[in-house]
Amino acid sequence: EAGVTQSPTHLIKTRGQQATLRCSPISGHTSVYWYQQALGLGLQFLLWYDEGEERNRGNFPPRFSGRQFPNYSSELNVNALELEDSALYLCASSLIKDEQYFGPGTRLTVT
Amino acid sequence: GENVEQHPSTLSVQEGDSAVIKCTYSDSASNYFPWYKQELGKGPQLIIDIRSNVGEKKDQRIAVTLNKTAKHFSLHITETQPEDSAVYFCAATSWGKFQFGAGTQVVVTP
Numbered sequence: 001e002a003g004v005t006q007s008p009t010h011l012i013k014t015r016g017q018q019a020t021l022r023c024s025p026i027s028g029h030t031s032v033y034w035y036q037q038a039l040g041l042g043l044q045f046l047l048w049y050d051e052g053e054e055r056n057r058g059n060f061p062p063r064f065s066g067r068q069f070p071n072y073s074s075e076l077n078v079n080a081l082e083l084e085d086s087a088l089y090l091c092a093s094s095l096i097k098d099e100q101y102f103g104p105g106t107r108l109t110v111t
Numbered sequence: 112g113e114n115v116e117q118h119p120s121t122l123s124v125q126e127g128d129s130a131v132i133k134c135t136y137s138d139s140a141s142n143y144f145p146w147y148k149q150e151l152g153k154g155p156q157l158i159i160d161i162r163s164n165v166g167e168k169k170d171q172r173i174a175v176t177l178n179k180t181a182k183h184f185s186l187h188i189t190e191t192q193p194e195d196s197a198v199y200f201c202a203a204t205s206w207g208k209f210q211f212g213a214g215t216q217v218v219v220t221p
Contacts, residue, residue: 004154033209042200042213043155056208090154098143098204102154 002027004093004103012109013081021076021106025093031055032074033100034066038087046089049074081110115203117212124191124219132215134201135183141203141210144177144184149198149214158199159186191219 005024013019025032034046045058049068057064063079072093078085086109092100117134124130134144142163147155161168161175161184168175172191177184184203188195196219201212 031207043211045209045211048207050207092154094207098145098207099157099160100145100209101157102147104154 004091004101006089006091006103006106008106009104010107010109012111014111015081015083017081019078019081019085019108021078021089021091021108023074023076023091023093023103025072025074025091026095026101029093029095029101030072031094032068032072033092033094034074034076035090035092036060036087037090037105038084043090047076078108083110086110115201115210115212117201117215119215120213121216122218124217126191126193126219126221128191130186130188130191130195130217130219132186132199132201132217133183134185134203134212135181136203136210137182138203138205138210139182140205143204144175145202145204146173146175146186147200147202149200151197155200188217191217193219193221195219 007022031050033048035043047066048056052068066076068074088105090105092102094100115136145160148158149155159173159175161177172189174187198214200214
């Protein structure tokens with residue numbers, strides 16, 4: 001069974017640009033979670049999508065947004081990039097409201 | 112507010128010794144407590160979990176204990192091996208809301 005996949009693996013953007021990160025959940029999983037992991041830090045919860053709807057969001061500004069598609073894949077968009085947005089962005093999928101399985105992450109670098 | 116505290120932040124153990132990582136949580140509604148292992152350059156991997164109706168769970172060299180009254184849970188790794196070296200995260204969840212600890216860097220020296 002394929003795990004959670006994320007693309008791209010690495011993304012380099014300049015300040016002010018927009019970034020789009022993609023996540024495909026494990027087949028059959030309906031929930032997708034997004035986390036930000038800055039270098040050397042823990043996981044900060046960004047967004048939770050379930051059955052196509054945003055269920056919860058963390059303490060991040062509105063320029064962090066996303067959506068979940070009918071096939072349960074998800075996109076994270078970050079507008080007006082700032083240097084401190086540089087981090088590993090992790091996606092996790094879940095069938096029920098626990099047992100999250102993480103993807104390998106997208107490393108976003110903002111210069 | 113809701114948070115999870117994890118200790119220690121770094122742990123150095125000799126190969127073959129045991130390692131213990133402790134977490135405390137504040138949300139009394141938390142009912143699921145997973146532990147993740149994150150190796151360099153990879154996403155976190157679920158290694159063991161425990162639910163609120165269970166006090167202890169074991170899987171080979173790894174065990175987790177939960178004390179709901181005191182709101183703390185612990186990860187125990189016995190007979191540590193070099194491949195156990197990684198960052199370990201605890202989490203407490205309630206109705207899909209995950210709170211993660213800050214992580215413990217475990218280094219197992221041969």
